[in-house]
Amino acid sequence: MAFEQQLRVPGPTPIPERVMRSAARPMINHRGPDAAVIIRDLVDGLRWGLQTENDILLFPASGTGGLEAAVANLFSPGEAGLFCSIGSFGDRWADIAAAYGVEAVRLEIPWGEALDPEDVDRVLAEHPAIEKVCVTHNETSTGVVNDMRSIAAVVKGRGKLLAVDSVSGAGVMPLPVDELGLDVVVTASQKGWMAPPGLAMIAVSPAAYRAAAAARCPSFYFDFARQKGFIDQGTTFTTPPLGVMYALQEGLAMLREEGLENVFARHQRVADMIRAGLVAIGLRLLAPEAHRSNAVTAVHSPASSPEQLKAFLAALRTRHGLVLAGGQGQLAGRVFRVGHLGFIEERDAYSILATIEQGLADHGLLSRVGLTVAAAQRVARGTQAAPEPAGAGR
Numbered sequence: 001m002a003f004e005q006q007l008r009v010p011g012p013t014p015i016p017e018r019v020m021r022s023a024a025r026p027m028i029n030h031r032g033p034d035a036a037v038i039i040r041d042l043v044d045g046l047r048w049g050l051q052t053e054n055d056i057l058l059f060p061a062s063g064t065g066g067l068e069a070a071v072a073n074l075f076s077p078g079e080a081g082l083f084c085s086i087g088s089f090g091d092r093w094a095d096i097a098a099a100y101g102v103e104a105v106r107l108e109i110p111w112g113e114a115l116d117p118e119d120v121d122r123v124l125a126e127h128p129a130i131e132k133v134c135v136t137h138n139e140t141s142t143g144v145v146n147d148m149r150s151i152a153a154v155v156k157g158r159g160k161l162l163a164v165d166s167v168s169g170a171g172v173m174p175l176p177v178d179e180l181g182l183d184v185v186v187t188a189s190q191k192g193w194m195a196p197p198g199l200a201m202i203a204v205s206p207a208a209y210r211a212a213a214a215a216r217c218p219s220f221y222f223d224f225a226r227q228k229g230f231i232d233q234g235t236t237f238t239t240p241p242l243g244v245m246y247a248l249q250e251g252l253a254m255l256r257e258e259g260l261e262n263v264f265a266r267h268q269r270v271a272d273m274i275r276a277g278l279v280a281i282g283l284r285l286l287a288p289e290a291h292r293s294n295a296v297t298a299v300h301s302p303a304s305s306p307e308q309l310k311a312f313l314a315a316l317r318t319r320h321g322l323v324l325a326g327g328q329g330q331l332a333g334r335v336f337r338v339g340h341l342g343f344i345e346e347r348d349a350y351s352i353l354a355t356i357e358q359g360l361a362d363h364g365l366l367s368r369v370g371l372t373v374a375a376a377q378r379v380a381r382g383t384q385a386a387p388e389p390a391g392a393g394r
């Protein structure tokens with residue numbers, strides 16, 4: 001029995017001690033000056049992380065609430081919108097739109113592949129009435145990251161509004177919101193931001209507000225314009241999850257101390273280490289090389305059946321304390337997923353890899369251990385500054 005679990009699902013993610021202590025602070029009046037200071041700090045920090053001057057709206061909700069907010073504010077019933085899906089979360093966004101009576105035109109890509117910007121361009125040419133496009137940045141169900149730069153170039157090039165689900169990508173991989181011209185970007189506290197679940201954070205452009213003013217889908221709780229009025233006054237429409245906000249404030253402070261480029265580089269390095277380690281023992285990754293996510297890796301099941309995969313994951317958890325995720329939807333029983341976003345560094349990569357190896361060996365799925373760590377070490381060495389110039393005579 002492990003004393004403490006090592007939580008490596010792609011959200012919720014582990015939170016640092018500093019963040020945990022921060023979350024335990026006493027409650028305050030959410031209409032008072034102390035709350036205003038926190039809200040302004042969160043807005044500043046998220047603007048920094050998302051590289052945007054746009055408004056940041058905070059809603060008490062999980063990430064799905066943020067996706068629903070985007071639909072409710074941007075669309076009218078009967079309006080056609082393009083929903084690009086490369087997996088389970090992309091499907092969910094289109095399903096939300098359908099529930100609001102929006103005519104969701106679905107561009108569906110086989111799970112495990114990335115969106116081709118040319119396909120987006122073609123569908124937009126075929127449907128000139130479409131004014132708004134919704135795209136998943138990082139598809140957590142498949143470990144595939146879309147190339148938002150080329151997709152934004154197509155969508156913005158046609159003068160359309162672009163809404164992005166970056167619930168699991170933001171704060172992990174670069175997403176320069178203003179540079180790419182993204183109109184709505186949804187993220188959530190429990191993924192890359194090192195905080196508990198409970199807060200949806202949405203970056204909203206002036207063009208998105210204009211679209212919202214004209215849109216007729218019903219919205220109340222998630223109304224952008226009203227929440228903007230409250231956030232601008234340093235409060236929120238309803239009671240916010242103060243504990244989550246304390247935590248997010250501290251998580252953002254830690255990320256800012258580290259520096260944005262360093263945050264992205266750390267995720268790149270850790271993801272590269274984990275991928276190299278898994279590949280070194282013959283495991284196959286679902287995502288194509290050019291689109292592998294630095295937030296989560298989906299791995300084809302090494303087991304002979306879904307039941308054996310389930311037993312393997314259960315043993316990792318109960319015997320070794322390592323909690324990984326299974327597959328979602330059509331990938332259930334066929335892949336497992338390693339979350340490597342948020343509070344993670346090199347030592348965690350070694351520990352995750354060695355534990356996976358041990359678990360595979362326990363199940364007779366691997367005969368020799370040690371290869372993953374060696375492969376990860378080569379990656380880590382290759383990306384660190386060399387301790388001394390090559391050939392310096394040792």
Ligand SMILES: *Cc1c(COP(=O)(O)O)cnc(C)c1O
Nearest residue numbers: 011062063064089138140167168
């Ligand atoms: C986690 C996640 C969501 C939202 O999930 P919630 O459980 O509602 O927080 C949405 N999209 C993506 C890509 C995600 O990873």
